[in-house]
Amino acid sequence: MLPPLKNIFWQDSAEDSSRPLNICIWGMLESQIHVKCLEDLIEKVIKYQNNKNILHFPEMQQYVISFGGYTFWKWDKNFQVKNHYRFLNPEPSSLEWTELDLRKALSQLSSSPFKKDQSPWEAIVIRNYRLGPNSIGSVIILRCHHVLGDGYSFLKMFLEQVCQGEHKPVIVPQLVHKEPSLGMILSFPLRCIYDLTQFTSNLPYDRNAWKIPFGQLKREYYTLWSPDLNVGDIKGIKNSLNVSFQAVIISAIGAGLQKLFPSGGKPIPGEITAFVPLPLPNRPEKRGFEYHASGVFVKIPLNETDPARRLVRSSNSLKKAAKMVSMSQLKIASLAGRIPFLSSMSDCVKTSGETVQSLSIFPGIDGNLFIQGHRILSAGFSINPSSRGNSGVAISSLSSFGHVKIVVTIDQGLIPLERISGFEEGVRDEIQALMLMADKNKDTVVKIN
Numbered sequence: 510m511l512p513p514l515k516n517i518f519w520q521d522s523a524e525d526s527s528r529p530l531n532i533c534i535w536g537m538l539e540s541q542i543h544v545k546c547l548e549d550l551i552e553k554v555i556k557y558q559n560n561k562n563i564l565h566f567p568e569m570q571q572y573v574i575s576f577g578g579y580t581f582w583k584w585d586k587n588f589q590v591k592n593h594y595r596f597l598n599p600e601p602s603s604l605e606w607t608e609l610d611l612r613k614a615l616s617q618l619s620s621s622p623f624k625k626d627q628s629p630w631e632a633i634v635i636r637n638y639r640l641g642p643n644s645i646g647s648v649i650i651l652r653c654h655h656v657l658g659d660g661y662s663f664l665k666m667f668l669e670q671v672c673q674g675e676h677k678p679v680i681v682p683q684l685v686h687k688e689p690s691l692g693m694i695l696s697f698p699l700r701c702i703y704d705l706t707q708f709t710s711n712l713p714y715d716r717n718a719w720k721i722p723f724g725q726l727k728r729e730y731y732t733l734w735s736p737d738l739n740v741g742d743i744k745g746i747k748n749s750l751n752v753s754f755q756a757v758i759i760s761a762i763g764a765g766l767q768k769l770f771p772s773g774g775k776p777i778p779g780e781i782t783a784f785v786p787l788p789l790p791n792r793p794e795k796r797g798f799e800y801h802a803s804g805v806f807v808k809i810p811l812n813e814t815d816p817a818r819r820l821v822r823s824s825n826s827l828k829k830a831a832k833m834v835s836m837s838q839l840k841i842a843s844l845a846g847r848i849p850f851l852s853s854m855s856d857c858v859k860t861s862g863e864t865v866q867s868l869s870i871f872p873g874i875d876g877n878l879f880i881q882g883h884r885i886l887s888a889g890f891s892i893n894p895s896s897r898g899n900s901g902v903a904i905s906s907l908s909s910f911g912h913v914k915i916v917v918t919i920d921q922g923l924i925p926l927e928r929i930s931g932f933e934e935g936v937r938d939e940i941q942a943l944m945l946m947a948d949k950n951k952d953t954v955v956k957i958n
Contacts (some may be wrong), residue, residue: 531619532660533891534667535650540649541636544596546881550630551590554670557662557797565797568657569593572628576621585627592624594632606638611648615732618652629654640886649880655892658798660869660905664890666797672878672885688941702925715782717922718775719902720912726901727922730893731929735765735936737887737912740873742944749947756824758906762915763809763819763940768935769917770811771949773924777942780814780822780918783865783904785830806828806863816942866900867892875906891916930935 515549557565564570572584597614598604601929623629630653640646651667721810738761746757770777786804808826813819871890888909894900906913915931 512713523525529622530655530895531621531652531893532662532663533615533618533650533652534656534888535615535648536667536880536885536888537638537640537648538880539640539644539646539886542634542649542850542881544882546883547594547632547634547649548590550671550881551594554666555590556668566670569628569630572626573656574631588628592627593630594634596636597632598636600950604637605645606635606648608639608727611635611638611794612732615650615891616730616918618650619730619891620728623654628657630657644887646847647883659788659800660786660871660890660892661799662798664871664874667888668832668878670771670797672880673882674876676879713860715778716889717778717864718782719770719778719781719864720899721901721922722899725922726899726920729921730918731921731924731926732891732916732918733929733932734889734917735913735915735933736763736942737914738936740908740913742940743913746940746943746947749941750820752820753827755942756820756827756913758870758913759809759823759827759868760816760820760943761936762904762906763811763813763823764939765818765915765917765932765935766809767811767813768931768948769924769929772928774928775923777811778864780808781811781864781887782806782862783809783868784863785868785870807868809865809868816939817946819939820943837902849940863900865896865902865904867888867903867905869905871905871907875908875910886910887912887914889914889916891918893918894920 555564555566559565568582568589571584573579574583598606613634618633623631630651633650634650635650635856637785638646638648651663651671653663657663743754743757746752747754766781767777783806784804807830808822810819810822810826813822869890869892874888888907890905890907892903892905894903901923903918904915906915915936919929
């Protein structure tokens with residue numbers, strides 16, 4: 510049987526093109542990768558066993574079936590590696606791919622379903638990718654349905670199984686372990702009730718032109734991203750202006766959306782709400798793919814012309830949201846995922862709330878990394894909005910090799926493809942403005958209450 514949280518995510522069926530919940534992780538390689546290298550890489554990952562000689566990623570050879578309202582993993586008896594990889598430009602091909610071509614490909618992949626009765630993942634390669642004026646390489650994309658695991662699971666698998674070379678581990682927050690007392694055990698049901706009340710009372714209900722009726726969303730997406738932002742610059746802003754790294758990212762996102770939204774011909778909201786998934790401490794490591802996360806709602810300010818004020822509001826929103834995180838949220842979600850009736854009720858929550866359905870901010874990938882001998886130059890991470898509800902925007906931020914890439918996946922029902930513009934400019938201008946403030950050390954202006 511699927512674990513509770515995976516059961517909830519499977520409500521967005523991987524086999525229905527109108528209801529995908531897909532994740533894409535991609536790496537840009539300095540050289541060309543070929544079929545044999547790719548096949549060897551996949552074989553290595555799917556056959557990897559833990560210290561108890563148990564497959565670490567069994568779901569990569571299984572697919573999901575439903576019975577009586579419950580969902581189960583079923584082994585693919587006809588599993589073949591060749592069914593889970595493809596080249597978008599097969600050899601021989603002299604046609605070069607550009608960043609614009611990659612964006613279009615990721616846009617299509619984000620809304621494409623997986624094959625029936627096969628595990629919902631695939632590896633995709635783009636040959637002859639234009640890396641720069643004088644360099645040609647390739648791109649490898651891992652596309653999978655969110656039912657397989659959470660973002661940290663995919664990042665760990667990417668770093669520890671797909672990549673070779675020295676790298677820093679993916680750091681997941683940990684709490685000091687405390688043995689539960691009798692009082693904690695007896696009060697836990699009351700704590701769950703209290704946390705559930707707090708959570709529901711703080712559920713957002715954005716009312717703006719970007720929450721269009723359900724039927725007007727096309728469920729066809731466009732993927733775009735910011736210029737590569739220097740991690741050192743963001744840390745400099747963080748340290749000088751006494752805010753968190755995440756606050757700087759959210760401030761930059763707000764500035765980018767403030768420039769992007771006018772291209773949709775709709776008024777810019779004063780602020781919008783985003784759901785931010787957060788990893789819980791004491792993450793289990795029994796299997797490769799896990800769901801061990803909670804989440805909070807964060808306000809992204811858009812109606813600010815002053816970067817300092819936007820940064821203050823972003824930081825304060827994060828501090829307020831952090832107080833809402835609790836282990837009992839995971840228990841409540843687990844209960845909902847175990848009971849089909851409650852699991853289906855999650856649709857009710859998603860039909861009204863946030864404008865940005867998911868805002869994922871991941872830690873850095875760093876080091877000298879290779880994929881089957883091919884050096885990785887940069888990486889990206891994207892997720893598309895859930896098909897439930899009328900939220901048509903999802904955002905992710907991933908630090909890799911000294912840079913941060915902010916990726917936006919937006920429904921084309923919100924902004925026609927040919928009119929999408931402004932996000933990159935807004936993000937770049939915001940970071941430059943905050944860098945100037947940090948250089949001048951305007952800590953009397955940026956005062957975090």
